[in-house]
Structures are given as C-alpha cells and as structure tokens.
Amino acid sequence: MYCPSCKHPMIVLEFEKVETDYCTNCEGIWLDSGELELFLEDSAAKEELLNSFSEALTIKEKKRKCPICKKKMNKTFVSSDKDIVIDECKNGHGLWFDKGEILEIIKRGSINKENKIIRVLEDMYRKKTEGK
Numbered sequence: 649m650y651c652p653s654c655k656h657p658m659i660v661l662e663f664e665k666v667e668t669d670y671c672t673n674c675e676g677i678w679l680d681s682g683e684l685e686l687f688l689e690d691s692a693a694k695e696e697l698l699n700s701f702s703e704a705l706t707i708k709e710k711k712r713k714c715p716i717c718k719k720k721m722n723k724t725f726v727s728s729d730k731d732i733v734i735d736e737c738k739n740g741h742g743l744w745f746d747k748g749e750i751l752e753i754i755k756r757g758s759i760n761k762e763n764k765i766i767r768v769l770e771d772m773y774r775k776k777t778e779g780k
C-alpha cells in the first residue's frame with residue numbers, strides 16, 4: 649500500500665496486535681476502519697471522541713486519496729474543539745493520520761494518558777526525531 653500523503657510505500661507496523669500501515673517517510677499512519685476503536689479504552693472519553701467526528705467542509709487542505717479505493721477522502725474534524733483534521737475514506741475503508749495526529753487523538757480518547765499504546769507511539773515518534 650502506498651502513502652496517501654507522499655506516495656512512499658508503507659510498512660506494516662503492529663501495535664498491541666493491531667496491524668497498521670506506517671509511512672517511514674512522512675510518519676503518517678493509516679488505520680483500517682474500526683482499528684482506532686481498538687486503541688481506546690472503553691470509557692466515556694472514547695464515546696465522546698468517536699461521536700465528535702464531523703465532516704470538515706470548511707477545511708481547504710488538499711484532498712488525499714484513499715490507499716485502498718483511490719477515491720478522494722473527506723476531511724473530518726475530530727474532537728469537539730475542531731482543532732484536529734484527519735482524512736476519512738467515504739467508502740469506509742479507514743482513516744489517515746498525519747504525523748503525531750494519532751497520538752493526540754488517542755490521548756484525548758483515553759482516561760489513562762500513560763497507557764501502553766500511548767507510550768509505544770510516543771517512543772516511536774521520539775526515536776525518529778532523535779535520529780535526524
């Protein structure tokens with residue numbers, strides 16, 4: 649699969665038994681539909697986060713194509729503050745997160761801000777930054 653942002657081939661990265669596609673060039677992550685839910689603890693924060701998704705019609709960012717169906721994806725606001733915008737396949741294939749966005753989103757949807765998946769993602773992004 650190719651990165652919807654920079655077109656580099658993506659590698660499969662496994663977090664907590666969930667397979668994601670990761671771009672080593674721009675450090676974005678693709679999650680198949682339903683995978684984000686697996687990273688969040690069952691809680692009110694999770695419900696709130698998942699219910700906060702809304703189409704970002706006002707955002708003029710360049711549209712990206714879904715790596716699976718190649719159709720242009722929607723821009724979607726996450727969180728009621730509308731300060732994070734992700735790309736969402738209209739056909740329900742999944743979600744694209746630019747570098748660091750997934751970490752921000754999982755933190756908001758989790759009660760424990762130091763949980764395992766957050767630590768793993770933080771480590772991953774930290775290592776990449778130090779290596780430059």
Ligand SMILES: [Zn+2]
Pocket residue numbers: 651652653654655656671672673674675676
């Ligand atoms: Zn990329």
Ligand SMILES: [Zn+2]
Pocket residue numbers: 714715716717718719737738739740741742
């Ligand atoms: Zn698609």
